[in-house]
Amino acid sequence: MTSGHAERVPISDDVLRQYVGGSGLGARLLLGSDLDSCVGPAARKNQDLTPDPLSPEAPLIFAFSALVGSPLTTSAKFAVVSRSPLTGRFNDSLASSGFAIAGKQAGCDAIVIVGRAPVLSVLVIDNGNVRLEPADDVAGESCPVTEETLRARLGHDFRIASIGPAGERAVLYATISHDGRHAGRGGSGAVLGSKNIKAIAVRGTQRVEWAHPRELTELSRDLSKRSFGPATAKYRELGTAANLLTFNRFGTLPTRNFQQGTFEEAPNLSPEQLRTEHSRTRASCVACTIGCEHIYSLGNGGVRIEYENLFALGSLCGVSDQAAVLRASQRCDELGIDTISAGGTIAFAMECVERGLLDAPWLTFGSGDAVLKAIDLIGRREGIGALLAEGSRRAAESIGQGSIAFAPQVKGMEIPGYEPRGLQTMALGFAVGARGADHNRSGAYDVDFSDKVDRRNATLDSVRHAIDTEDRAALMDSLILCKFLRRVLEDFYGESAAMLRAVTGWDVTADELYETAKRIVATKRQVNLLAGWTPAEDTLPDRFFNSPLPNDPEASLSREKLQELVAEYHRQRGW
Amino acid sequence: MPHAIIELPAFAFTGCGAAGRYRHTMFVEFLGIPRERAGISEMELDAETLGQVLGELSARCPGLSELITSDGLHPSLAANLNGAVFVKSLDTRLGGDDRLLILSADAGG
Numbered sequence: 001m002t003s004g005h006a007e008r009v010p011i012s013d014d015v016l017r018q019y020v021g022g023s024g025l026g027a028r029l030l031l032g033s034d035l036d037s038c039v040g041p042a043a044r045k046n047q048d049l050t051p052d053p054l055s056p057e058a059p060l061i062f063a064f065s066a067l068v069g070s071p072l073t074t075s076a077k078f079a080v081v082s083r084s085p086l087t088g089r090f091n092d093s094l095a096s097s098g099f100a101i102a103g104k105q106a107g108c109d110a111i112v113i114v115g116r117a118p119v120l121s122v123l124v125i126d127n128g129n130v131r132l133e134p135a136d137d138v139a140g141e142s143c144p145v146t147e148e149t150l151r152a153r154l155g156h157d158f159r160i161a162s163i164g165p166a167g168e169r170a171v172l173y174a175t176i177s178h179d180g181r182h183a184g185r186g187g188s189g190a191v192l193g194s195k196n197i198k199a200i201a202v203r204g205t206q207r208v209e210w211a212h213p214r215e216l217t218e219l220s221r222d223l224s225k226r227s228f229g230p231a232t233a234k235y236r237e238l239g240t241a242a243n244l245l246t247f248n249r250f251g252t253l254p255t256r257n258f259q260q261g262t263f264e265e266a267p268n269l270s271p272e273q274l275r276t277e278h279s280r281t282r283a284s285c286v287a288c289t290i291g292c293e294h295i296y297s298l299g300n301g302g303v304r305i306e307y308e309n310l311f312a313l314g315s316l317c318g319v320s321d322q323a324a325v326l327r328a329s330q331r332c333d334e335l336g337i338d339t340i341s342a343g344g345t346i347a348f349a350m351e352c353v354e355r356g357l358l359d360a361p362w363l364t365f366g367s368g369d370a371v372l373k374a375i376d377l378i379g380r381r382e383g384i385g386a387l388l389a390e391g392s393r394r395a396a397e398s399i400g401q402g403s404i405a406f407a408p409q410v411k412g413m414e415i416p417g418y419e420p421r422g423l424q425t426m427a428l429g430f431a432v433g434a435r436g437a438d439h440n441r442s443g444a445y446d447v448d449f450s451d452k453v454d455r456r457n458a459t460l461d462s463v464r465h466a467i468d469t470e471d472r473a474a475l476m477d478s479l480i481l482c483k484f485l486r487r488v489l490e491d492f493y494g495e496s497a498a499m500l501r502a503v504t505g506w507d508v509t510a511d512e513l514y515e516t517a518k519r520i521v522a523t524k525r526q527v528n529l530l531a532g533w534t535p536a537e538d539t540l541p542d543r544f545f546n547s548p549l550p551n552d553p554e555a556s557l558s559r560e561k562l563q564e565l566v567a568e569y570h571r572q573r574g575w
Numbered sequence: 576m577p578h579a580i581i582e583l584p585a586f587a588f589t590g591c592g593a594a595g596r597y598r599h600t601m602f603v604e605f606l607g608i609p610r611e612r613a614g615i616s617e618m619e620l621d622a623e624t625l626g627q628v629l630g631e632l633s634a635r636c637p638g639l640s641e642l643i644t645s646d647g648l649h650p651s652l653a654a655n656l657n658g659a660v661f662v663k664s665l666d667t668r669l670g671g672d673d674r675l676l677i678l679s680a681d682a683g684g
Contacts, residue, residue: 229651230608230641230642230649230651230652231650231651231681233608233651233679234607234608234651234679234681234684235681235684237608237611238607238608238611240683240684242606242607242608242679243607243682243683243684245606245607246606246607246678246679246682247682249604249606249658249676250655250658251658272610292684306684307683307684418683439683443683445682445683446680446681446682446683448682449653449655449661449678449680449682449683450653450661450680451660451661451662451663454660456659483684484681484684486681487650487651487680487681554659
């Protein structure tokens with residue numbers, strides 16, 4: 001961006017086959033080293049991974065999926081990969097829809113951005129032509145307004161990924177938004193903002209070729225048919241918000257900054273209750289047959305509601321006011337802020353206020369107005385918002401007085417809505433996650449909600465299950481397919497290999513993909529090692545050790561036990 | 576849709592769960608999709624094993640019947656005993672006052 005130079009560089013088939021696309025390809029490109037033959041000068045500079053993730057030379061990579069542009073359901077996805085300004089570690093955040101297809105149709109497997117534009121700009125990729133345009137007219141605008149304005153300016157066949165005011169102001173958990181969805185975690189929006197890029201507009205008209213179109217059509221038809229079945233009914237009928245009452249029933253719904261595992265007012269935030277008071281419509285990403293998005297009416301508009309919004313801006317902050325939680329979610333979407341990190345950081349601040357560590361008497365558990373006020377201050381980095389825009393770990397380091405013990409984060413990433421003491425395989429998944437605490441990179445909660453383990457008493461046998469879910473997630477995030485298909489794919493590696501064969505023509509097998517998944521996980525770790533990772537980071541906050549959940553004394557986790565699980569995880573990984 | 580808690584009198588039903596055949600009165604709680612399908616949030620019935628419970632549910636709740644086979648629950652659903660242990664075996668013994676939770680197996684998202 002600094003020089004205004006753009007270069008098209010081929011990526012070898014070997015690299016594409018070894019890393020597939022999405023997160024895997026992004027991780028490989030981030031490493032940069034020895035890719036001289038297939039990646040241009042920009043990526044070659046990436047071998048030093050220690051500079052500030054918000055510095056101009058730090059790369060930001062949009063990696064498209066190997067399957068994108070095919071008729072396979074849920075395949076219209078892209079990954080945004082960089083070092084995270086929130087964690088300092090590897091970060092890959094995913095989003096969906098037309099931007100992915102446009103990128104692929106523009107002839108790109110990935111877009112690598114380095115440098116810093118001289119003024120706030122729009123990066124326009126129009127098939128083979130790349131240029132910067134001024135973004136004065138959208139400076140400070142919300143994500144939806146930015147998209148609308150730029151499509152009106154450039155043409156409605158452009159697909160736009162943009163940042164909101166939070167990304168422009170380097171909120172460390174700012175998102176990149178496209179079509180109302182967000183590459184949400186880890187602060188990709190701040191990285192794009194640090195390059196003075198408000199938005200990327202892509203138009204592609206090239207046809208995506210498939211190696212075996214007839215086979216692909218049959219696979220796609222079969223997968224779509226299965227995607228309508230019971231395995232995805234939850235997403236279609238209630239959305240992920242269905243988790244709320246289930247988790248509350250199991251005592252694993254994080255409440256008031258993880259001080260409790262049940263929220264007495266949870267029923268008020270349930271989708272079953274929300275739909276009695278707000279009209280609801282369903283939507284889906286481009287090329288998706290599941291349709292998991294549930295959009296609730298709010299004022300003159302609507303807001304997409306997921307479990308993570310409800311938990312983070314609701315129970316975690318002790319808020320049961322439906323309107324406040326919906327508005328807070330909507331406001332995060334407009335500003336371009338990750339709802340999980342926003343809620344986690346605000347809940348942490350509320351506990352600091354409760355303990356007398358922070359002077360903000362208005363910021364109290366249960367106050368929807370306080371959550372809304374805090375979000376706006378974060379988006380503007382004003383007042384206490386400047387502190388909270390740094391995330392809970394840095395805020396705790398600033399506040400001191402032992403507050404790091406209850407900052408709800410791992411490696412700086414705020415913990416999603418899964419109480420680690422009651423979901424101990426997930427606790428391990430959180431602790432070892434390359435990008436910090438994350439439910440999308442470790443699906444270990446699936447194991448906890450099964451007869452494979454005792455969710456409140458993890459053993460060394462839990463480790464192999466955590467590894468298996470992490471491997472599967474790594475491959476899904478590289479193909480990329482939506483994780484809501486995970487129970488539809490009965491032979492995950494075998495079916496994935498068949499899809500890749502049909503699209504690419506590679507003679508890839510299930511066994512090969514099994515190894516590919518492990519390679520991708522190892523590559524993320526390699527990025528972290530180069531960025532300064534140490535084993536001590538693979539842990540949880542002190543809060544979770546030796547203090548059982550108030551409503552569930554059996555849900556207890558010791559530091560020694562987690563350390564034992566982590567050590568076994570590293571041993572089984574061969575690290 | 577608000578969810579009524581309906582306590583169904585055992586004598587109102589015939590079949591394997593009819594009153595007096597089994598010793599244990601236990602509760603079934605429905606969460607998420609199972610609640611949508613059952614149309615209620617909770618049910619009381621007499622049964623001694625998981626298999627007997629599922630047989631009863633299949634008979635009493637038509638909306639659930641397509642998700643219950645002779646092998647047990649459809650893989651998209653899971654059963655948990657008292658919020659503690661997930662159970663699959665149809666021979667799993669149930670005690671008096673046990674609470675069986677039926678939920679979507681896909682817990683996260």
